[in-house]
Amino acid sequence: MGRVTVCPKDNTLAVDYVLPPAAGVPALEQLRKERGRYFRPGTDLTTIRRDAARALLVRGFLAEPKLVLNGTPVAGPFTKMAVDGVIWWRVPIAEP
Structure with a gap:
């Protein structure tokens, strides 16, 4: 349940995201x-929170992205990694 807006010229990543409640x-x-067609076969709704994303891997930013999470700026530093010459950033979007 989320929305991601990327502005490469501004080096900004805006994420609106919420984890499903534990209950x-x-x-x-x-x-x-x-509307069963909206769900993958075998989807277990009891594990939806456990399986939800806690971070995004993003690329295409020339420097560490500026993250705005649910309207609030989040300070880095974010984990930087290189795979086959491509720079990726691990950006947290939820508490572990």
């Missing part, structure tokens, strides 16, 4: 009953 989301079960 689950009753509306998702109802949605699966009514």
Whole structure:
């Protein structure tokens, strides 16, 4: 459940993201009953929080990206890694 806006010229990454609540989301079960095509076969809604993303790997930034998470600027430093000559940044989007 999120939205990502990338502005490479500004070196900015804006993320709106929320982890599903630990108790689950009753509306998702109802949605699966009514519109099952929106879910991958075998999706287990009881593990949705455990399996949710906690970070993004992004590339294409010339320097460490400026992160705005849910409207609040988040200070780095973020983990930088190089794979086959391509620079990737690990940007946290939720508490572990």
